[in-house]
Amino acid sequence: DAKTTQPPSMDCAEGRAANLPCNHSTISGNEYVYWYRQIHSQGPQYIIHGLKNNETNEMASLIITEDRKSSTLILPHATLRDTAVYYCIVRGSTSGTYKYIFGTGTRLKVLA
């Protein structure tokens, strides 16, 4: 599975959009981009995923570049409850084992 690179930490003002970047330059054609977040002491929570097209749901938007080498998770109006570690994961059929590899993620702090 492709490796991802994320900034270790980010701050965002409450009510503003939080834009979390992820680089996955070695992604292959059948690999999906997933985003999860983990609030302190809890299990990771699914946010969104996509293959090629931009995606939006009630939690966030996912913007994938045309070459698919990077993506951005957008939380349109961040709240204090969005403070968490955000993981970008690339997963597909190359490994054949369906494993999800979580890296160190981005620690987002939403400031009042």
Next chain:
Amino acid sequence: EADIYQTPRYLVIGTGKKITLECSQTMGHDKMYWYQQDPGMELHLIHYSYGVNSTEKGDLSSESTVSRIRTEHFPLTLESARPSHTSQYLCASSSQGFGNTIYFGEGSWLTVV
């Protein structure tokens, strides 16, 4: 909302005790996973299963063992707990296919004294 449950949530046990962490899911998922995570650190896959009677070791070596006798149940056992086993253990499941998501339980915090 995912239906995957772990018990106990918190456990403190003495060295040398045998412990089983329970994990159940009601979604009919074939694939189940156990991750280990120390506070502030990465999640590491320690076991996974493709289905009944299938279990595999993950990327991080672990002295724990797992079993998969029923689709919905994937317990993790430590035969003789040690302080080095103190950690959070997270169970997860997913269905077939590459576009399907993985769902996590709330985790089990184990402290071995």
